[in-house]
Amino acid sequence: MAEIMYWEAIRRAHDEEMANDPMVIAMGEDIGVVGGTYKATTGLYDKYGEDRVIDTPISENGYTGLGIGASFLGVRPIIEIMSVNFAWLAMDQIFNTAAKVRYMSGGQLEAPVVIRSPGGTAHQLGSQHSARMEKVFMGIAGLRVVTPSNPRQAYGLLKSAVRCNDPVFINEHELMYNMKGAVPDAEYFHPLEGSEVARQGRDVTLFGYNISVHWCLQAAEQLSKDHGIEAEVIDLYTLSPLDREGIRNSVSKTHRAVIVEEAEPAVGVGAEVMAIINEECFFELDAAPLRVSALNIPIPYNHALEKAALPNAGDVVEAVRKMFGV
Amino acid sequence: MKNAEKKRVLREMLFARRFEERCYEAYVERNIGGFLHLYPGEEACAFGVLEAAQPGHDYVITSYRDHVHAIKSGSDPRRVMAELFAKETGVSKGRGGSMHIFDVANRFMGGYALVGGPFPLAAGIAKGIQMQGGDEICICFLGDAANNQGTFHESLNMAALWNLPVLYVCENNLYGIGTRIDRSTAVIDQYKRVSGYNIPSAQEDGQDFDLVYKAASKAVKHVRSGKGPYFLELMTYRYRGHSMSDSNAYRAKKEERMWSGRDPLIILRDRLIEAGELTKEEFKDMDTEILDEIEDEVIRFATDSPEPPVSEVEQFVLAENDPWVRGGVK
Ligand SMILES: Cc1ncc(C[n+]2csc(CCOP(=O)(O)OP(=O)(O)O)c2C)c(N)n1
Ligand SMILES: [Mg+2]
Numbered sequence: 001m002a003e004i005m006y007w008e009a010i011r012r013a014h015d016e017e018m019a020n021d022p023m024v025i026a027m028g029e030d031i032g033v034v035g036g037t038y039k040a041t042t043g044l045y046d047k048y049g050e051d052r053v054i055d056t057p058i059s060e061n062g063y064t065g066l067g068i069g070a071s072f073l074g075v076r077p078i079i080e081i082m083s084v085n086f087a088w089l090a091m092d093q094i095f096n097t098a099a100k101v102r103y104m105s106g107g108q109l110e111a112p113v114v115i116r117s118p119g120g121t122a123h124q125l126g127s128q129h130s131a132r133m134e135k136v137f138m139g140i141a142g143l144r145v146v147t148p149s150n151p152r153q154a155y156g157l158l159k160s161a162v163r164c165n166d167p168v169f170i171n172e173h174e175l176m177y178n179m180k181g182a183v184p185d186a187e188y189f190h191p192l193e194g195s196e197v198a199r200q201g202r203d204v205t206l207f208g209y210n211i212s213v214h215w216c217l218q219a220a221e222q223l224s225k226d227h228g229i230e231a232e233v234i235d236l237y238t239l240s241p242l243d244r245e246g247i248r249n250s251v252s253k254t255h256r257a258v259i260v261e262e263a264e265p266a267v268g269v270g271a272e273v274m275a276i277i278n279e280e281c282f283f284e285l286d287a288a289p290l291r292v293s294a295l296n297i298p299i300p301y302n303h304a305l306e307k308a309a310l311p312n313a314g315d316v317v318e319a320v321r322k323m324f325g326v
Numbered sequence: 327m328k329n330a331e332k333k334r335v336l337r338e339m340l341f342a343r344r345f346e347e348r349c350y351e352a353y354v355e356r357n358i359g360g361f362l363h364l365y366p367g368e369e370a371c372a373f374g375v376l377e378a379a380q381p382g383h384d385y386v387i388t389s390y391r392d393h394v395h396a397i398k399s400g401s402d403p404r405r406v407m408a409e410l411f412a413k414e415t416g417v418s419k420g421r422g423g424s425m426h427i428f429d430v431a432n433r434f435m436g437g438y439a440l441v442g443g444p445f446p447l448a449a450g451i452a453k454g455i456q457m458q459g460g461d462e463i464c465i466c467f468l469g470d471a472a473n474n475q476g477t478f479h480e481s482l483n484m485a486a487l488w489n490l491p492v493l494y495v496c497e498n499n500l501y502g503i504g505t506r507i508d509r510s511t512a513v514i515d516q517y518k519r520v521s522g523y524n525i526p527s528a529q530e531d532g533q534d535f536d537l538v539y540k541a542a543s544k545a546v547k548h549v550r551s552g553k554g555p556y557f558l559e560l561m562t563y564r565y566r567g568h569s570m571s572d573s574n575a576y577r578a579k580k581e582e583r584m585w586s587g588r589d590p591l592i593i594l595r596d597r598l599i600e601a602g603e604l605t606k607e608e609f610k611d612m613d614t615e616i617l618d619e620i621e622d623e624v625i626r627f628a629t630d631s632p633e634p635p636v637s638e639v640e641q642f643v644l645a646e647n648d649p650w651v652r653g654g655v656k
Contacts, residue, residue, distance in 0.1 A: 023457065051457075057487070062446045062480025069387075069450020072435060075457055092477075096440050097447065105428035105436060106419030107642040142643050160653055165645040191653040 001184055006148075007177040009155035010040040010116070014078060016187065017162045018048050021076065024162060027054040027067055028080030037082050038118065038177040060086050064115065065093035068101075068167075071113045076162055081117040084171070085131045090115075098167040099142035114161045119147070119171035120211055120262050121299055121310060130299035130306075132263035134209070137169045138240040139267070144192055145240035147171035149213040151181035153237050156190025164192055171239070173211050193238050195246035201232030204256040204320055207247070207273050209236040212260040212311070219316035226317075227326050239269060247273060248280040255286040258319050260311060265293035290319045327377070327539060329603040335377060335535060336594050336604070339369045341616050342394045343591060345403060348620050349393070349410060349424075353570050357629070358410045361439075362424045363391040367565035370590035371497045372398050372467065374538025375558070379465055379493075379546050385433045385451050387444045388467040390425035392437030395467055400432035403620075404627035413631035420634045421642060433462075441502075442475025444468060445494070449481045452490035452555075463491045463549045471502025473516055482523040485555040493549045494520075495542075496559040497532065503568045504576040517559040525555050532560030533588040536597070563588075 004012070018024045026041050026048075032055035035042035045053040056063040060081060067077035081087045087094070098111040121130040137145045144166050148154035154172070161168035198213055199220050206216035213235045220231035234250050236242065251257050257277055259270035270291030277289055295309045327335075346364045353362050365372070372395050376386070381399040388395045393410075397403050401417055409416025410424050417429045425439040435451060438444050448466035455462050472478065473496065485492050496516045500507050513519050517527040526548065530541040538560060545556045563585035567574035598604040649655065 025457075054488075057480070057483055059476075059480035059484065062449075062477055062484060065443070065446025065477065066450040066453060066481070066484055069447035070453040070457070072447070072451060073454025073458065075450075075454045092440060092443065093446065096443060097438070101436070102644070103642045104418060104422045104426040105430070105642075106417070106421045108418070108428050108430040109436065110645065144644070156653070160650040163654070164648050164650040166648065189650065189654040191655075192651045 001182040003180050004151055004183050005177065006151045006154050006179045006181070007039045009151035009183050010158055011042055011044070012183070013155045013158035014041055014044055015047070017159060018044065018052065023074055024076045024078065025052045025054060026078045026080070027056050027063055029056055029058055029082045031055060031080050036080060038174070040080065040177070060089035061093050064090035065097065067113050068093055068098045068111045071111045072109055076112055078114045078116065078158070078162060081115060083129055084117040084119040084133045085129055087117055087133060094143070094167070094169070095140055099140050103142060110165050111167045112165045113167050114158065114170060115167070116158070116170040116172060118174040120173040120175060122174040124301055124303060124306060126301045127298035132294070134171045134239055135263055135268040137171070138269070138272070142167070143240065144168040145171065146192055146238050147210040148237060149208070149210050149235050151179065152183045153190055155183050156188045157192065157237065159187070160189045160192050163189070168192065171210060176211060193241060193243065195243040196235040196237060197232065197250070198235040199231065199233040201230040201254065203229045203231060203254055204258060204323065205232045205234055205250040205254045206316060207234050207236055207257065207259040209239060209269060210262070212262050215311065215313040215316055216260050218313035219320065222313070222317050223320055227321070227324070229320060229324060231320065236269070236273070242272060242276060244276055244280055247276050251277055251281050252284045255284055256323060257289040258316065258323065259289065259291045260316050261291065261293050262310065263294055264296045265291055266296060268293065287323050290323060292316050292319050329598060329601050332535070332594065333598055333603055335373055336591070336598060337612055337616070338398070339373050339535070339591055339594065340613060341403070342369050342397060344613070344616050344620055345397070345624070346393065348625065350566070350570070352410065352625070358424065359412065360423050360425070361390065362570045363568065364566050365391055365394045365564070367585065367589070368497055368499060368532065368562045369394065370535040370538050370594070371495065371532045371560045371562055374535050375465060375467070375495050375542040378539050378542035379463065382432050384462050385435050385455070385464040386467070387435040387448050387451065387464065388437055389441070389444065389469060389472070390437055390439045392425070392427045396427045396429055396434045396437070399429065399434040401427070401429040401434060404624050407624045407628040408631045411628040411631070412633060413628060414634040415627070415631040442468070442472045442477040445472070445475070445477040445481035448492050448494070449485045449490050452485065452492035453488065455491055461550060463493055463546065465493045465495060467495045467497055469502065470496055470498040470500065470507055470516055471505070471510060473519060474511060482520055482525055482555070486523045486525050489554040491549050491552070492555045493545055494555065494557045496557065497562055498559055499562050499564045501568070501577070503572065515559070517557060520557040525557050527557035527559065529559040529561065532562030533590045533593060535590060535594045
């Protein structure tokens with residue numbers, strides 16, 4: 001198992017899938033000659049040529065629609081949207097075409113596209129480069145949404161997403177492309193549904209996804225050290241469909257839940273996981289579930305204000321202490 | 327095209343006209359629900375272009391005004407009507423409706439309800455053709471008002487840039503719902519708007535089948551020979567309101583009369599009569615035959631067909647049993 005970076009894992013998945021199937025193409029802004037804003041397609045342009053590694057014009061709805069149309073004929077496009085903030089412009093084609101075409105054609109057409117995009121907040125990029133849109137994507141029937149929290153998942157989820165016949169949105173993170181982690185040397189396909197236990201625990205479950213898994217893990221260590229509270233951390237790498245069974249199993253064991261999301265609370269991952277807990281295992285609860293979320297504001301530029309707007313590991317610790325009254 | 331062939335086309339066009347008129351009645355009878363957009367007046371556009379192309383081989387994609395394009399692409403009219411009647415036997419199994427006719431076996435890639443949505447999809451289908459190396463082309467029929475969407479410009483740019491085999495056909499009926507083109511669009515001649523993308527284009531009378539056929543033959547040849555996209559603007563008019571919920575009160579009677587006098591069916595009929603290929607009586611018989619066929623076969627089939635079972639309402643959302651969902655484990 002080699003330790004590689006998140007971006008290298010994504011690049012490796014592209015490379016293997018493009019070598020495996022001549023119908024796999026990559027497209028997006030500055031992904032070819034430049035190799036991608038976060039290097040995720042480095043070297044592929046030279047290897048596979050401009051017809052398969054396509055530098056697109058800055059036309060998000062246009063090239064996303066083009067990729068979807070191509071997928072009707074068996075092409076398998078991996079579309080990079082440079083920043084998730086720009087994906088708003090492609091919403092028409094993602095929601096109105098990719099997510100619905102199988103249904104409204106009575107199963108005749110499918111859109112096996114992969115759309116990947118960095119989806120979190122970085123540092124001081126300002127309001128229009130700091131959107132967290134996972135809540136938007138996960139609310140749409142007909143679209144799969146996954147969000148890797150480490151290089152192994154980033155590699156294996158992209159591999160499976162390329163081969164799956166559904167449209168898949170992969171929510172990546174600007175701050176995570178340089179994160180290192182072990183990735184199997186042998187070819188590996190990560191399931192597109194489910195969740196992973198990132199840390200075993202018995203006292204409370206911390207639900208995280210993508211970057212917030214890391215905040216949960218940090219918080220769990222501190223809670224163990226300072227209070228002897230052993231938190232279980234569940235990595236919800238699939239946001240749609242959410243893993244009801246995984247959520248139920250962990251809460252049935254710990255009887256307490258805190259959901260940690262990088263986005264604003266309204267209509268988000270936390271709200272959805274709480275609803276599932278209610279539906280699946282309400283009577284297992286020893287305490288009302290809590291969520292740790294961003295403030296409901298556009299992200300500010302000022303460093304201190306930005307920090308105040310976003311949750312962190314300390315906020316998770318605070319929430320758990322409040323829940324236990326310690 | 328030989329006159330005998332044109333007679334066949336006239337019959338098909340008349341069938342399309344009667345089919346659409348029967349849809350109107352079925353809507354009033356409440357057998358068809360939702361939004362219903364009809365095609366009478368514009369028949370020479372779809373027929374002229376698709377006669378010049380190879381329906382069933384070439385890919386066709388269009389908007390919500392899609393019944394006739396599907397039928398001309400090879401769809402069974404009974405199954406198109408069944409779709410409008412929301413039946414399981416409909417082309418889209420009753421899940422699509424009037425605006426979402428799909429018949430992929432005949433390479434009819436769908437009717438789409440978002441104005442301008444098919445522009446990039448058509449370019450993408452053309453990209454797929456290009457990758458597969460076939461000689462098919464993709465034909466995208468859309469209205470005039472759709473050209474004010476960003477997708478129009480984004481798609482023309484990419485189609486030209488990547489030399490994609492796509493023919494964009496603009497059915498310019500002078501209105502987007504009730505807004506006349508000169509009130510929504512700075513450049514009235516749509517074919518001129520594509521010159522900014524180095525795409526060859528032409529404007530033609532969309533009421534005259536012969537002229538459309540000729541212009542489309544040139545356009546299809548251009549695209550099929552690998553020279554990249556082409557844009558064909560056809561000047562036409564719809565004889566009914568935009569959809570069934572449209573009052574149609576915004577058009578001048580004089581304008582409507584002028585266009586009624588240019589009915590594509592009558593133009594072709596009279597030409598064939600003049601050429602001695604057809605008599606008035608033959609045309610009448612043809613009409614009676616078509617009306618009977620629509621009633622006895624099309625409407626009967628749609629009426630007698632079952633509705634989709636409610637127990638299957640969650641089918642077709644995602645791929646069934648896709649092994650990659652479980653990481654490739656079967
Ligand atoms: C994105 C979008 N905006 C608005 C509408 C509502 N709408 C439906 S058809 C139409 C007019 C389109 O006119 P045109 O493109 O000329 O086609 P025509 O109906 O005349 O054939 C409008 C505004 C829509 N369906 N989609
Ligand atoms: Mg119009």
